Amino acid sequence: MIRISIDAMGGDHGPSVVIPALAAVATRRSDIRFIIFGRDEAVRPELEKHPRLAEISEFFHAEISVRMDDKPSQALRHGRWKSSMWRAIEAVKTGQADACVSAGNTGALMAMSKFCLRTMATIDRPAIAAIWPTTRGESVVLDVGATIGADAHQLIDFAILGTGMARALFDIERPTVGLLNVGVEEVKGQEEVKEAGQLLREVNLASMNYQGFVEGDDIGRGTVDVVVTEGFAGNIALKTAEGTARQIAGYLRSAMSRTLMAKIGYFFAKAAFDSLREKMDVRRANGGVFLGLNGIVVKSHGGADQDGFAAAIEMAYDMVRNRLLDRIEADFDLFHARNPLTSVRRSATADEQE
Amino acid sequence: MIRISIDAMGGDHGPSVVIPALAAVATRRSDIRFIIFGRDEAVRPELEKHPRLAEISEFFHAEISVRMDDKPSQALRHGRWKSSMWRAIEAVKTGQADACVSAGNTGALMAMSKFCLRTMATIDRPAIAAIWPTTRGESVVLDVGATIGADAHQLIDFAILGTGMARALFDIERPTVGLLNVGVEEVKGQEEVKEAGQLLREVNLASMNYQGFVEGDDIGRGTVDVVVTEGFAGNIALKTAEGTARQIAGYLRSAMSRTLMAKIGYFFAKAAFDSLREKMDVRRANGGVFLGLNGIVVKSHGGADQDGFAAAIEMAYDMVRNRLLDRIEADFDLFHARNPLTSVRRSATADEQE
Numbered sequence: 001m002i003r004i005s006i007d008a009m010g011g012d013h014g015p016s017v018v019i020p021a022l023a024a025v026a027t028r029r030s031d032i033r034f035i036i037f038g039r040d041e042a043v044r045p046e047l048e049k050h051p052r053l054a055e056i057s058e059f060f061h062a063e064i065s066v067r068m069d070d071k072p073s074q075a076l077r078h079g080r081w082k083s084s085m086w087r088a089i090e091a092v093k094t095g096q097a098d099a100c101v102s103a104g105n106t107g108a109l110m111a112m113s114k115f116c117l118r119t120m121a122t123i124d125r126p127a128i129a130a131i132w133p134t135t136r137g138e139s140v141v142l143d144v145g146a147t148i149g150a151d152a153h154q155l156i157d158f159a160i161l162g163t164g165m166a167r168a169l170f171d172i173e174r175p176t177v178g179l180l181n182v183g184v185e186e187v188k189g190q191e192e193v194k195e196a197g198q199l200l201r202e203v204n205l206a207s208m209n210y211q212g213f214v215e216g217d218d219i220g221r222g223t224v225d226v227v228v229t230e231g232f233a234g235n236i237a238l239k240t241a242e243g244t245a246r247q248i249a250g251y252l253r254s255a256m257s258r259t260l261m262a263k264i265g266y267f268f269a270k271a272a273f274d275s276l277r278e279k280m281d282v283r284r285a286n287g288g289v290f291l292g293l294n295g296i297v298v299k300s301h302g303g304a305d306q307d308g309f310a311a312a313i314e315m316a317y318d319m320v321r322n323r324l325l326d327r328i329e330a331d332f333d334l335f336h337a338r339n340p341l342t343s344v345r346r347s348a349t350a351d352e353q354e
Numbered sequence: 355m356i357r358i359s360i361d362a363m364g365g366d367h368g369p370s371v372v373i374p375a376l377a378a379v380a381t382r383r384s385d386i387r388f389i390i391f392g393r394d395e396a397v398r399p400e401l402e403k404h405p406r407l408a409e410i411s412e413f414f415h416a417e418i419s420v421r422m423d424d425k426p427s428q429a430l431r432h433g434r435w436k437s438s439m440w441r442a443i444e445a446v447k448t449g450q451a452d453a454c455v456s457a458g459n460t461g462a463l464m465a466m467s468k469f470c471l472r473t474m475a476t477i478d479r480p481a482i483a484a485i486w487p488t489t490r491g492e493s494v495v496l497d498v499g500a501t502i503g504a505d506a507h508q509l510i511d512f513a514i515l516g517t518g519m520a521r522a523l524f525d526i527e528r529p530t531v532g533l534l535n536v537g538v539e540e541v542k543g544q545e546e547v548k549e550a551g552q553l554l555r556e557v558n559l560a561s562m563n564y565q566g567f568v569e570g571d572d573i574g575r576g577t578v579d580v581v582v583t584e585g586f587a588g589n590i591a592l593k594t595a596e597g598t599a600r601q602i603a604g605y606l607r608s609a610m611s612r613t614l615m616a617k618i619g620y621f622f623a624k625a626a627f628d629s630l631r632e633k634m635d636v637r638r639a640n641g642g643v644f645l646g647l648n649g650i651v652v653k654s655h656g657g658a659d660q661d662g663f664a665a666a667i668e669m670a671y672d673m674v675r676n677r678l679l680d681r682i683e684a685d686f687d688l689f690h691a692r693n694p695l696t697s698v699r700r701s702a703t704a705d706e707q708e
Contacts, residue, residue, distance in 0.1 A: 135601050145536050148544055182499050182589040190502055190586060216593025220601040232544060233587045235536040237594040239570025244598040247489050247574035252606075255626040262626035269619025272609040 001031050002320050003098050004313060005091035008038030009065035009084045011103025011302050019046035021309035023053040032317060035091050037062045037084035062087050066108045068302055075108030089116045092295040099296035099316040109299055110146060117295040122332045123157040126292035129165055130238055134222030140166045141227040145235035152195035155228055160335055161291040162226035163208045164328035168319050172225060178214035180229035203338050207331050355385050356674050357452050358667060359445035362392030363419035363438045365457025365656050373400035375663035377407040389445050391416045391438035416441050422459045422656055429462030443470045446649035453650035453670040463653055464500060471649040476686045477511040480646035483519055484592055488576030494520045495581040499589035506549035509582055514689060515645040516580035517562045518682035522673050526579060532568035534583035557692050561685050
């Protein structure tokens, strides 16, 4: 049985999208159970439309809904303990749920997740991982914006986290990993990226096939299964790719409506265009996964439709089923066993922080 | 008369693409003149095919050709004084040419340009600016990879350089400018980006309409005319966009050949697809411009075809005609007049470096 806690009030559409998405997933996965949090008057009417879903779900009224434009600090102040977002995360902490899914605002969800679940003992910072559609399939890209900047050891943490996710989601024994860097030759790359690369090569983990540096255009090419970078560059890469996809979709629309011939062509090729649109739809490449916390939290795109939200749930389901957290912990143990120096450094840093 | 010096040996195709491109531009611009450098046996046969071009050009044999995979240090060691690349740049320094165009390797071209032309006295570092096709037209994005990292003052330098380029190329009196940042709310952006934003707002230049922060997806949207960022994030954004465009082109090709209906559709809409392909072709969005040097150097894409190389020349032509360097110098004077503190700081730093 896999139990997913749901913040039903998140996203641009709230329960009207979230609840039908749960119902859809429930028909496909017989061993899934939901714990749903949200405002009674908004969620109940939707739930009543899906009696089969209601049967396999528990619903709890939550007073407060975090707004999409709340600042993380506001959300924490007003929504801790009482909001649907907080309570969905808390269900993971208490062990009632195996993972949490919310389409609510990223900053608030990360702040609450960190506060409630805490960062894993072995690492400094969590990361947000994105699933990136590529010509060869899908890759994991992280960090896409949890924090700005990362030193070499944090980059290695991200590499181990991302590898665990690729193993859990893509069913690859030894995912290929690359560090995002720039290729212009007179610039030699950020110092921390170079240092991280050297360490990864030296440690040579059994679970990770480190391939070296990759560039921006390697992401979409699917050159590696896991692309590792710090949050500033990662967020800009992700948003730039989304923007480019939207821009080209716009070109395509206008090209296909400009002349009569083009319109006729569009008519014949409509099915092909529809499948293309699906591939290019940024809302379908859905769900940032928060990695490095003591629990799995999936952030669905705020604008996700029913299919998009369902995809985020399926991702959470797969990560639980494939024991993501156990894999990640095992990899960290292995890494620190091979690289005792890091562990010393790490505990020293941890002491300082206390 | 506008005189452009040409490194005929650069790029994947060398003179066989470069020379026909010059010939094509010459038919469109009656007031253009070329000074061409390259190996005699490679360039002359091409030039002989274009007598009109030969008439308006001077050709000089250059012993050495910088290879596409030469490291900048190698290129400088072997190619200084004697390579076609160096001599094309030098023609700008000596005043024989108004601008230089090369499709040679970026690292070598930047190293030689810096060495030969020197960085402008008022700034710390040059930047590479890209012309980015957007839904609204075109924008200038810089730095896309000259150097990694930039402090607030260097970002402001980039903003002034980029504004000058947008004024010269797009014929806009007061281009809109944005600083590239991340939107995730709990991270407040890099300190240097915030500081640069505050300074730009305070100084409020007449030539620049500073709009605040923009995100990755704003670039393709054309939210601002000039997007300012440091070279690491900028290079990754550029390459990621190129990769995404190529990826979608691949999807499109395979979607249009999968079914008979799609093939029929493609047949009718072929003209529309051709115009779309042109829009999506990364080689056409051609030419990184080196800004911040005492001279204009345009880097054409190494894989550029004849049209691509011609576009790079036209860009150099436009920047010369619209007096790019004069505009930039005037803007820096204005900026430093309004912000005397910066000038003091800047000269202090310059003294230290000597």
